[in-house]
Amino acid sequence: MPQPDPSIFPLSAILNASFPFLLGRNIAPFLSGGLALADGRIAGKDFTPPIPGTARLDATGCVVLPGFIDLHIHGSAGHDTMDATPQSLSAISAFLARHGVTAFTPTTMTAPHPPTLAAVQNVAAAMAHPLPGAAILGVHLEGPYISPHFPGAQAKADIRPPNLAEFAELVAAGPVKLITLAPEQPGADALIDAALDAGVRVLIGHSAATYEQTIAGFEAGVSQATHTFNAMTGLHHRQPGVVGAVLTDDLVYAQLIADTIHVHPAAMAVLARCKGPDRLLLITDAIRATGMPAGEYELGGQPVFVREGQCRLADGTLAGSILTMESALQHFLATTAWPLERAWPVTSRTPAAALGIGNEYGSLAPGYRADLVVLDGALEVVATIVGGRLVYLRGGEEGRLGQ
Numbered sequence: 001m002p003q004p005d006p007s008i009f010p011l012s013a014i015l016n017a018s019f020p021f022l023l024g025r026n027i028a029p030f031l032s033g034g035l036a037l038a039d040g041r042i043a044g045k046d047f048t049p050p051i052p053g054t055a056r057l058d059a060t061g062c063v064v065l066p067g068f069i070d071l072h073i074h075g076s077a078g079h080d081t082m083d084a085t086p087q088s089l090s091a092i093s094a095f096l097a098r099h100g101v102t103a104f105t106p107t108t109m110t111a112p113h114p115p116t117l118a119a120v121q122n123v124a125a126a127m128a129h130p131l132p133g134a135a136i137l138g139v140h141l142e143g144p145y146i147s148p149h150f151p152g153a154q155a156k157a158d159i160r161p162p163n164l165a166e167f168a169e170l171v172a173a174g175p176v177k178l179i180t181l182a183p184e185q186p187g188a189d190a191l192i193d194a195a196l197d198a199g200v201r202v203l204i205g206h207s208a209a210t211y212e213q214t215i216a217g218f219e220a221g222v223s224q225a226t227h228t229f230n231a232m233t234g235l236h237h238r239q240p241g242v243v244g245a246v247l248t249d250d251l252v253y254a255q256l257i258a259d260t261i262h263v264h265p266a267a268m269a270v271l272a273r274c275k276g277p278d279r280l281l282l283i284t285d286a287i288r289a290t291g292m293p294a295g296e297y298e299l300g301g302q303p304v305f306v307r308e309g310q311c312r313l314a315d316g317t318l319a320g321s322i323l324t325m326e327s328a329l330q331h332f333l334a335t336t337a338w339p340l341e342r343a344w345p346v347t348s349r350t351p352a353a354a355l356g357i358g359n360e361y362g363s364l365a366p367g368y369r370a371d372l373v374v375l376d377g378a379l380e381v382v383a384t385i386v387g388g389r390l391v392y393l394r395g396g397e398e399g400r401l402g403q
């Protein structure tokens with residue numbers, strides 16, 4: 001592990017910022033003022049003399065939101081979850097903090113069992129030590145129990161039927177929190193049961209399910225859709241498919257890659273109208289090319305070509321993204337024309353709820369984790385705070401810090 005950045009230090013308060021729903025109650029769309037932090041938690045609105053050894057961040061002209069939570073991210077900054085090395089997760093953590101992400105679930109790709117197991121074990125090991133930026137919430141297994149008809153950029157040769165013994169070994173090896181699968185595959189019901197018993201949330205994705213099979217999946221316990229619209233049966237008026245089921249179910253959460261490349265802006269708007277801010281969550285699906293120059297990279301064992309902001313396999317199939325969360329939020333606002341006071345939960349409160357940690361993450365109410373992102377008027381990241389510690393401050397903003 002690299003040494004922690006000496007610039008990482010505790011904050012006791014955020015001053016002069018705008019906040020949505022200060023203290024977690026819908027008193028007004030946005031309020032201005034301060035927020036006190038103590039012991040890694042949000043302490044409330046009232047703060048008294050500075051705590052020795054801590055700093056205050058003057059956020060004049062900025063908006064403070066709960067830190068972004070990305071539930072679907074393979075990699076960035078040249079690194080990938082499947083590298084299964086401590087250095088990779090550390091580099092991804094640091095990169096994400098520069099983009100406002102305070103917590104994430106490293107996401108695997110469809111692969112043979114041994115490398116997937118190694119990736120899970122590596123995440124477990126990384127969670128035992130402090131990371132330089134965004135914290136890890138657990139593993140998201142994307143595959144391997146998906147549909148060969150909708151592989152997307154997943155390696156088709158490694159797609160296989162649900163395997164309870166294999167899954168049990170993965171769950172025993174580390175904190176698996178999410179699994180994306182195709183519920184129409186033979187044996188998926190038993191795997192969904194095993195996942196729910198182990199406290200793992202089940203997502204439908206890379207799926208050829210019909211509308212009826214999808215509804216049956218929801219009834220079996222599937223609670224979220226992976227990158228909605230991408231790699232699943234679409235909405236036809238006589239065959240509404242996975243998309244039709246996701247759009248019309250009021251409880252299921254829907255992930256969206258809001259880069260306007262994976263999903264047309266009009267389809268993004270349809271999803272937003274159907275799901276609302278409490279069921280729609282933005283993800284990046286970012287790969288190791290994120291934050292790197294254009295060129296050739298690797299994803300799930302296959303070459304990926306990054307050009308003009310798009311990641312594609314040799315045959316043209318979209319292969320993850322180079323999206324960052326603040327860009328996703330900017331695209332989402334531009335597409336939906338929702339004001340920030342309506343949209344903000346899609347990057348924090350809703351993913352926290354979808355993961356079952358909404359009592360601790362995704363709110364500015366007292367007692368919640370002090371995971372915060374400070375954004376300027378263009379919604380670019382000025383500062384990121386994880387557990388009350390400043391892990392990123394944009395260059396030139398040092399004057400905001402004081403006692």
Ligand SMILES: [Zn+2]
Pocket residue numbers: 142152206226227231
């Ligand atoms: Zn995918």
